[in-house]
Structures are given as C-alpha cells and as structure tokens.
Amino acid sequence: MLWLIGALAALAPADDSPAATLAETIALYNAGDYDKCIESCAAAIEDGDFSETWRVLKIEAELAVGKYEDAETTLVAALERFSTSIRLRWIGRDVYRYRGQPEKAKQAVAEIEELVARESWRYRDVANVVTLGRFFLDRGADAKQVLTQVYGKIKKDYPQLPEAFLASGQLALDKHDFGMAAEAYQQAAKLDPQNPDVHFGLARAYAASDSEKAQAALEAALERNPRHIPSLLLVVDEHVDAERYDEAGKVLDQILEINSQHPLAWAYRAVLAHLAADDEREQQCRAKALADWAENPEVDYTIGRKLSQKYRFAEGAAYQRKSLAFDADYLPAKAQLCQDLLRLGEELEGWKLADEVFDADNYDVVAHNLTTLRDRLTKFHTLEAHGFAVRMEQREAKIYGDRVLELLRLAKQHLCQRYEVELQEPIYVEIFPRQQDFAIRTFGLPGGAGFLGVCFGRVITMNSPASQGDSPSNWEAVLWHEFCHVVTLTKTNNKMPRWLSEGISVYEEGQRNPAWGQSMNPRYREMILDGELTPVSQLSGAFLTPKSALHLQFAYFESALVVEYLVDKYGLDMLKRVLVDLSVGMPINDSLQRYVGSLELLDEEFESFAKSRAEALAPEADFTSPELPPGAERDAIAEFLSEHPDNLAALSLQAQRLIDAEQWEQAKKPLTRLLELYPEDASSDGPRAMLAAVHRQLEETEDEKSVLNQMAAFDADAVTVRLRLLELCAAAKEWDAMIEHAEAALAVNPLIPAPHRYLAEAAEQTGDNQRALAGLAALLEMDPFDPAEARFRVARLLVRKGDLPSARRQVLQALEEAPRYREAQKLLLEIVEVEEKPDAEEPAENMPDQRDEAKPDNPQKTDSPPKPKAASNAPPATPESTDAPRKETPATDSPAPADPPADPPAAPASPPSPSKSKSP
Secondary structure (H helix, E strand, O other): OHHHHHOOOOOOOOOOOOOHHHHHHHHHHHOOOHHHHHHHHHHHHHOOOOOHHHHHHHHHHHHHOOOHHHHHHHHHHHHHHOOOOHHHHHHHHHHHHHOOOHHHHHHHHHHHHHHHHHOHHHHOOHHHHHHHHHHHHHOOOOHHHHHHHHHHHHHHHOOOOOHHHHHHHHHHHHOOOHHHHHHHHHHHHHHOOOOHHHHHHHHHHHOOOOHHHHHHHHHHHHHHOOOOHHHHHHHHHHHHHOOOHHHHHHHHHHHHHHOOOOHHHHHHHHHHHHHOOOHHHHHHHHHHHOOOOOOOHHHHHHHHHHHHHOOOHHHHHHHHHHHHHHOOOOHHHHHHHHHHHHHOOOHHHHHHHHHHHHHHOOOOHHHHHHHHHHHHHOOEEEEEEOOEEEEEEHHHHHHHHHHHHHHHHHHHHHHHHHHOOOOOOOEEEEEEOOHHHHHHHHHOOOOOOOOOEEEOOOEEEEEOHHHHOOOOOOHHHHHHHHHHHHHHHHHOOOOOOHHHHHHHHHHHHHHHOOOOOOOOOHHHHHHHHOOOOOOHHHOOHHHHOOOOHHHHHHHHHHHHHHHHHHHHHHOHHHHHHHHHHHHOOOOHHHHHHHHHOOHHHHHHHHHHHHHHHHHOOOOOOEOOOOOOOOOOOHHHHHHHHHHOOOEHHHHHHHHHHHHHOOOHHHHHHHHHHHHHHOOOOOOOOOHHHHHHHHHHHOOOHHHHHHHHHHHHHHOOOOHHHHHHHHHHHHHHOOHHHHHHHHHHHHOOOOOOHHHHHHHHHHHHHHOOHHHHHHHHHHHHOOOOOOHHHHHHHHHHHHHHHOOHHHHHHHHHHHHHHOOOOHHHHHHHHHHHHHHHOOOOOOOHHHOOOOOOOOOOOOOOOOOOOOOOOOOOOOOOOOHHHHHOOOOOOOHHHOOOOOOOOOOOOOOOOOOOOOOOOOOO
16 A cells, blocks of 8 residues: 555645535535435536536435435446546445445455556545545555555645545544544534534544533534434434433434434444343344345444443454454454453453454554553463452562452452352452553553442452552452442343442442441532432433532442432342342333332432431531631631531631641630531541641640541541551550551552551561561562561561471571671571471470560661651651652552562451441
8 A cells, every 4th residue: 555655745636616506515415404415416417517526425415314226326327427536436335335235345446446556646636635545544554654644745735624634533533542533623623614524523532531522512513414323323322321222212213214224223223122132123123234234344343332331241242253254354343352352351362352453553542552551461460369360560469469369258258148149250350550551451541530440240450559649549448349340240140220330339338348438428418409319210321421520429429329228128139139130131220110119209219318318417517608708817707606606617617727826725616516516527637637636736645546546437548547546556555456557557558668567566466477477578578678677577477387497588588688687696596496406396486585675786777657747637647658659650660679578478468347437
C-alpha cells in the first residue's frame, strides 16, 4: 500500500457539481428524509447530470432504508456511466454484500487497486482521496500513516472541508483513541454543523469520559435527523445498559420502520431475546440480521459485545468466535474476544490474541495498552493457596501477600456457605500498584479513577494502596466486596443486574464489619428526603449516567439499603431464591414480583423504609445551613445559636473558632453537643476529630484515646487515627490493643513501616511469635533504619520456634550489617553451641530470652517512634505514614532490599478484630 499512498503526494481538489440542488438534496439526506433524497437524485440523474455524487448519494439513501435491490440497480447503471469510479466501487462493496454477492464485493475492491495503480492521477480530489484512505485501511495499511499522510494532507491543504476531519474521527474511534476522535469531530462540527454523523461521532468520542457532553452530542444528532439510525442504535445501547428493555424495544421498532432489514437492529433484538432467555427468538433475530449479508461479522460481534457488557463473558466470547468464523481477520471481534478471555481467566489464549491484534494494527490503543501491561505482569509474583491465584508486585507480595490470601480464605469460607455456592477454582486476583495498569487490565484504557476494584466472575482486579496516594481505602473491605461478587455472579451464572450485585456486596461488607460498607449520612439523608431515590424497579439506571460522583456513591448506598430491606422483611432465603431465578434467565423484576407481590408496592414500601431511616438520623438536630455571613466571628455565631441551639453547622463553626483561638476548654461544649445530637457522625474532620485534638492539647490522654477509639470504630479507613492510637498504647504498654490497632492500620495501608513495627513489638511482648515474625519480615522489605536490629529480633524469634538454621542465617546477616553487634554475636555463639551438641537437641525454650536485655552496642540508631506533633483538627499521622510509595512509581521500579531475609517463616496474619460501632 505504500506506493499508493506515495502516489497521492500532489493532490488537487476537483469541482464536483456545485449546483444548489445537490446541496439541498444532501440536506434532505442529513435530515433523514431519505425517500425525497432518492427522488431528487433520480430526477437529477434522469436529467443527465454528469456528477457521480448524485449516484453515490442515491445509493447511500437506498442503503439507509434497506432498498438493497434498488441500490444495486443504481450502482450498475452508474458504473456504466462512470467506469473508472472508485467511490462507486467502494460503496458498491456494501451493496453487493447486502445483496448476498460476496464475490462481486471482493471484485469491486480488487478493481479499486487496479485502477489506482494504473491511473492514480484520476483520484486527486478530496472525495476520492478520503475513499482511498478507507480502502488502504481495509487492505491493512498502517493506520497512523493513513492518518498523517492521507487525511492529514487534506486537512492541511483544505482546512475548510469537513471530509478529512470526519474520516480522521472515525479512524480514531475505531482505534479507541477517543481524545483524537473528539478533536477531529469538533473541527468537523464547525465546518458541517448540520451533519448528524458529526454529532454522533462526538457522542461516541465523549462517552468514555464525559457523559453530559456525550448526551448533548447525541441529542444534537437526533435533533438534526430523528431517523439517524447510528444515533438511534446508540440510544438502544444505553437502554440495554440501564436494563430498560421495553424502551430499547420501542426504539428498535422505530429503526425497523426506517429499514426493516437493518442487521444491527436485528442483532440488538437478538441481545434482548438472549437476556430474556428466549433461545428460539434469539436465533430467529440473528437469522434476520444475517438474511441479506450472510457472513456479516459485525452482527455476531455486536451481539457478543453487548452480552460481555452485561458480564456474560462466556456467552459473549462464543459470539466473537462466530464472528471470526465469518472473517478471521475482523479485528474488533478478535480484540473483544481477547478481553473476554482475559476476564474469564483464560490468559494463554487471551494474551496470544492481544499480540495478534497489536501485530495487525499497532495503532489500536487497547491492544497497545494490553501488550504493554502483559510485559509488566511478567514481573509480578503469584501466590497460590486455598483455591486462589493472587498476582502482585513482588515487593508488595512479600509485605502483605499472606494477608491477602488469609482474607480470601475467610471470605470464601463465610460467603460460599452463606449463599450456598461452590466455586470453580482457581479464582484469580490481580493487585496493581499503578492505577493506570489497573484501568488498562480492567477497561482496556486509562481512566476509571473512581474504581477501587472490579470483579468479572472468576477474575478480580484491584488497586493496591500504593496507587491511591496518601489516603488509601481499606483494601480488606474492597477485597471482601469484590469476592462477594465472585459468589453472587457464580450463583447467577453472571445473570444479575448491577444494582443487586453491588447492593449485596456493600451489604455484606457491613455484615462483616460495621465500619465497612456505607451508612446513612447527612448528604444521603437530604437526597432521600428531597425525593432523589431511584425506584427499585429502575435502580440499574442509577449507575449508568450519575449526575456526579456523589450520585454514584448514593446508588451503591441505595442498592445496599434495598438488600437490607429485602433481607429484613423477607429473609436471606428469599434473596437466595431470587439469585436462583436469575441464574436461569428470569428478569429481576419478574423474580422480585414473585416474592413481594407487586413492584409498585415494593417501590412504595422501600421508599417509606428509606425515608424512615433518613428521618431517624439525628432526629433532634437542625441540618439547615445557618444564615451567617462568610467569615462570621464568634459573637455572630453565638447569637445565631441562641435562637438555633441545635444547628449542626453553626455548632461546628463555633467549635472551630474556639480551637483557632486555642480556647480548648470552651471548645468542648459545642463539640459535646454536636455528638449528643449526632452520635453517628463518622466524618474524618468532624466533632470527634476536633475533640481528640482538644484532649491532646490539654494532655488528657485517656479522653483522647476514648474519642479516637470511637472514630476508629466508625471509619475503617482512618489509618492516621490508628497510628495515633498505636503511639498512645505503646506508651502505656497496652500490647493487645496495639495488636488490634496495628492490624486495622495494615488493612488500610500495609506499605508504611509504623504498623508493622508496632505489631512486631506487641507480638513479641505477648509471645505471639508468628505475628511478630510477620511484622519484622515486612519491615525488612521496607529498608528499616536499623536492619541489623530487625534481623537480630527475627533470629531470636526463630530460636524460640526451634528453627536454628534459619536463625543462624538471620543473625549472620545482622552481623554483616553491624559486625560489632554484641548481642548478635552472643546469640550466634549460643546457636552454634546447640547445633554442635552431638547427643541431644536443646529445646528452643531453654535458649536465653534476650527480649529485655539492653540495646545492642552498635553504632546504628533505632527507629523509635517520634515525639507527637502539636494537635490540629484531626489526629496527625506519624512520620512513617509518609513512607508509602508514590502513586507515579512503576511497580517494577519499587526498590528491593539489598539483603532480603533468608527463609522468613511469616505465616498469614490474623484478621483485625471487628470494631464496635452502631449498625448501619
């Protein structure tokens, strides 16, 4: 193809019928008046107009309304008049396909290549060059080369013409380069604002990043042409995603009124039939979709793509295989099959297909991203136990991989029994220290910043704490949530609506630990009482195009509230029966109606339940915004509170002003009142955080500790609170409490050293050797300030366990770090003496316990906890909390310790004890 591209180096525009009647006829086509467009074209042709554009336009209109036989008649006549036309042959390819003449379609393409090779000078006008660009792409030319050397030259030489911008936008969409697509269509919109294809292209380009812009563009397309079939199909797509199947069917009726044979309309009918478990109807619709073009790969690709978007990956993959059976080189189907297989855990074939797609088209963004990611994954470490295969970055795997496996074991034991599910093993879990890698593995493209984890069935992908900056979410809660999806998706054969799947997972988080999941808060209260609840029968739509991130979180909360309502009123067994119904293809609303009697009644009763729950939140509190000027001083606030003593915002503002003035004792009064009015307040910067800071300033340690414990019970992500509690408990030598808080802190961020250090110290003091070893082993992976001391402590613990060879290796490594380390030297001699005894093995418990001996005489400093900083509005983190890897750091760049521990026998750590808190 390179010689053909080179032949276009000197293009010039040709005058292609500037008649006003042609412009008017194009306007008819753009407005969707296809029949009048056909009549106008026929009249012009009959009058002997010399332009081939009339013929091309007539064929396009005839194809739009499914008049395939008429289109062939027009094509044959046009080729007699324009025997060297490549534009007619290019559109003729589709005409012959829909007429069931695939050999003629291939012949038309072959003739284009012959004509251009023989007489390239004929095809230098813009319309023909755009046609040649599409031809080159079809023949396997490099897409970037076509974009720059073909379309790019037209855009540069003729920036006032929209054709090249439209072609560039379509090419970028095909390659998943949505940013470039948006730029191209934006320029085309300036040049040809009445063309619905332009606005449809913008809708697709924005869909992945800006739902509001995408919706506006789609509406603009349909405003210009209410019969624009690509836009109507996009509306159908949205209805299917939101499970508005009746509405999708009505729009399909509209499309089939325009073109009763449209293949993609029938493909979507097949999707609806599949989702309704109507196999016979599904096959009938697929047959209708293939009636004219029997080997159209787009039909099965479309059916499979939509099924995969509904989490039916196995069924979607089967359709992609059918598509590839028609055309083994159809890249959209091959790329989709690749992702389906990766999501099914069938990685060998999945990655092979990714390579094939990338080799065939190295501009495809998804294929490029996946092949790049695969290279990163080869450097990950895989942990296998309990029916799980967990893939993690090597350093992270050493630090908290055992904790991941233990939590999964517990989740499997509890949730599989609770929902009566037996899993197909193994279950794959992939944890990514880079958010971008997580997004590419999950979605194929960067983005998805609001997602912490995703489950596909047997495959879970997750962000690690390293990817979340300074305030990571509780990874244990996320993993429990995602594994719950594994259970419910397995039980339903992946046939469940999103709202129910998410609702059960959030609900089960709260059942495991009341600090996990979501609970009622003032913002949710306001949304419920202001009528923003979505009816249960329409809940999946709440996840599709939420108004904001808050509305998306509210959709999760509401879904969990529905599950709680159903379980409380009808029992868990009823919920499990619904899941069984779904597994055989019964629609969710039909299943619910079986058990609740009426969907309308369910919507009404749930709304009443939700409102009563909202009204029960701080019933005596005044949630209104206070009528105070910006920057109001204490006197103005006090005057307002004299009339509105229970206004939460005013009380909080008063407390803040008193803290700012360092009037610690006075601040207690509004803070105490806030907690009396709203004891469930779990906000990280709320009254408890302020009260803890006040107690700290007043050196009221026990009171501070009490308030911090309350905060920790409400907020499972409060790692800074746990770190402060660890300081306080360490000072008081409260070893059991230290273990509890350290475990809870590690459930949020195991990549900072402080919790591991505190855990090891407390476990050593309580004789919990396994837990102490786990903490020290993790510390050694994090380049501790005093590695010699850490290795000495590991050696001492191994001696207690009776593992003398491992203990000797550890103490030798400690002496490599600090050769004058006297206690290490002494321990080494004692180990050697025991090992060299020929007669008997001295029990480990008879070895000297140096736990309470003086610090080793070595020149290195210890990493003892620093003195606490001055109080602020929230409990500050210890300095160790700043040691988390930076978000931008690639997984493969994480520094490995120069001297890893030899055979560290760190066993899986026990899970943190559930914090006490008010039930959600």
